[in-house]
Amino acid sequence: MGGDLRLIGRWLRTHLQRSGIAALVLAVVLPSAVFAHGGEDHGAPAAAPVPVVTEQSGFGAEGTAFQVALYPTDGKSVLYLADADTNAPVGGATIDAEASDWQGQAKPTSEPGIYELAWTTPEAGADMTLIVSAAGKDDLILVQATGRKGGIQPIAAKAEGSNWKAFGVAGGAGAVLLIGGLALIRRNHKAAAAMLALGLLGLAEPVRAHGGEDHGDAPATQKPQVQPGAPIAMSKPTQFLLGIRTIKVEPQQAADTVRVVGRVIADPSGYARLQPSQPARVVFDPAHPIPVPGQVVKRGQVLAVLEPTLSTLEKGDKRATLSRVDGEIAITERELARQETLGGLVPAKQVETTRIRLDQLRKERGQITGTALGRELLTAPVDGIITDVHVVPGEVVISDRVLVEVVDPSLLRVEAVIHDIGVSRRISGATAASKLVPDQSFPLKLLGVSPKIDMIDQGVHAIFQVAAEQAGHLSIGMPMDVYLETGATSVRTAVPRDAIAEVGGRRAVFVRTAPETFEVRPVKVARTIGPLAEIVEGINPGDRVVTQGIEQLKAGR
Known part of the structure; x- marks a missing residue:
């Protein structure tokens, strides 16, 4: 240098x-x-960033039926009222408020559960008494408004x-x-x-080389994660916005259920299969076109026209019989006309006998022409919808061939396969569900249990009736999960299965411990009974467990 x-x-x-x-x-x-x-911009100075203010916490208090959160503002206060058990906003409530130097009534706003008070907390703080009446319930709540609560300002960046x-x-x-x-x-x-x-x-600035420092990009800020036992603060406005809901843990009576497989079948009173009475050929008739699947039909409506198929010998025999009957009819008609012309000369009994004979011959002729040599009309035996059509014009069909199937969609059943004979004898009720119809269950009525074991699936078959108003959501052949109720059991601490979340690799629930505070509690699940999960460790009766908005709380938002 x-x-x-x-x-x-x-x-x-x-x-x-x-x-x-x-x-x-x-x-x-x-x-x-x-x-x-490097790393700095020496151009025009950028505008100062707007400081981000976190959500403000209010003065929370809770009674036996309701919970409140009070937010003082300029010259007034905003009051949030929610149900103590469900955390749902409570609208249409009458709220009488009284402080040391003020008393009045809360005024409802356009939003349910949000009210305004023409009062604000003094600097020294004050206690307020609220008398709440809503939905047939009354409650007395004491709010301790000690000073003003403000938002949390972000820490300013260190000046260089x-x-x-x-x-x-x-x-x-x-x-x-x-x-x-x-x-x-x-x-x-x-x-x-x-x-x-x-x-x-x-x-001149001396150059100094050193180690132990990383001059690369600053590491990204890690996303906050909730920890078991740590409180999670969430203001009441945010809870209302996200729809956070809870349920009070109480002893419940739950039904022991067993899941089995089943499928939807038709009710015989609303199901029909049409078959020909003899070998025949399907005939196209413009007056009676062949139906298509999904077509609505009425009882007695013609669904197919058949023409019997006979051998040459059978046709000759039938034609000979028909010719003989036609001849006898002609002779009997002339005889009856002659007797009626003679009037009183012929006994009345003889005239009546001739008339009866003529009627018998005419019926015989109609039977021959209508079955053996005439066309056969297949008609719908019940009202319903066409499910399957297995014929085309010109096709020759035999007597055991199913041509058309008709089903009444309001009459359906569920067939369940039970592999435990003991369970089949203790069925008190059942519900069904299917992945093809998500978020829906179907109550079932037990019609009967077969006393024999099926040779194919090695199970006992039970038949259940589906309610007519819900049958429209199902289709014949649809696979079903059938939950059999085999008795009742008492559960001391049970929560909905959907309320259990995975936090840090452990099962946990979110418990509301204060109007604006939640806590993550690891739980131990003993068993699941239908939609409920029995908890033996982690919560107690009376706790309010979150059932809706779990993902938002889990993310710490």
């Missing part, structure tokens, strides 16, 4: 007489290069003033160097050069 300064001094002595002022300016400017650095101090020192030194240099140029060129060299040496 000393050699560099000697070269600079020699050059300055040579050129100082011609460019002394330029050298002085260079001496002032060069020190600024010592502070060159060390560089600016260095710039200030450098600027001052440069100014002194400039003024002194101008004076010396006029008197002594050598002194000016020496002064410039000393100025450069003093303002």
Whole structure:
């Protein structure tokens, strides 16, 4: 570094007489290069960031039926009223408030559960008594408003003033160097050069190498995670916005259930299969077109037209029989006409016998032509919807062939397969569910349990009736999960299964411990009984467990 300064001094002595002022300016400017650095923007200063204020907590209090959170504002207070057990906003309430120096009634707002008071807490704090009446329940709540609660301001960023101090020192030194240099140029060129060299040496920043620090990007801030036992604060306005709901833990009577597989079948009173009475050919008739699946039909409606298929010998025999019957009909008709012409000469009994004989012959002829040689009309025996059609015009069908199926969609059943004979004898009720119909259950009525074991699935079959108003959501053949109720059991601490969350690799529930405070409690689940989970460790009767909004609390929001 000393050699560099000697070269600079020699050059300055040579050129100082011609460019002394330029050298002085260079001496002032060069020190600024010592502070060159990265990671900062030296353009126009950015606008100051708006400070983020966290949500404000209110004065919370709780009674036997309701809970409140009081938020003082300018000249008034906002009161949030919620149910103590469900945490749901309570609207349409009558709230009489009384403080040491004020009394009045809360005024409801347009939002349910939010009220206004024409009062605000004094600086010294005050106690307020609330008498709440809503939904047929009355409650007395004491609110301790001790001072004003405010939002939490963010910590300001640490100011980096060390560089600016260095710039200030450098600027001052440069100014002194400039003024002194101008004076010396006029008197002594050598002194000016020496002064410039000393100025450069003093303002140069030494380079220091060191270790143990990372000058890369700052690590990203980790997302806060809830911890078991740690309180979680959430203001009442946020709870109302997110729809946080709770349930009070109480002893309950739950039904022991057993899950079995089943499927939807048709009710015989609303199901029909149409088959021909004899071998025949399907005939296309414009007056009676073949139906399509999904078509609504009425009882007695023609669904297919068939023409019997007979061999040559059978047709000859039937035609001979028909010719004989036609001949007898002609003879009997003429005989009846002659007897009626003679009037009283022929006994009335004989005339009546001839008339009966003629009717018998005509019916015989109709039977021959309508079955053996005539067309057969297949009609719907019940009202319903066509589910399957297995024929096309011109096709020859036999008597055991199912041509059309009709079902009444309001009459359906569920067939369950039970592999435990003991369970099949203790069924007191049942419900069914299917993944094809999510978020819906179907109450079932037990019709009967078969006394024999099926040879194919090695189980006992139980038949259940589906309610007519819910049968429209199901289809024949749909797989079902059937939950059989086999008795009742008493559960001391039970919560809905959906209330249990996974926190830190453990099962836990969120318990509301105050109007605006929640707590994560690890739990031990003994068993699940239908939609309930029995808890043997972690909660007690009377606790309010969160059932809705669990993900928001789990994320610590």
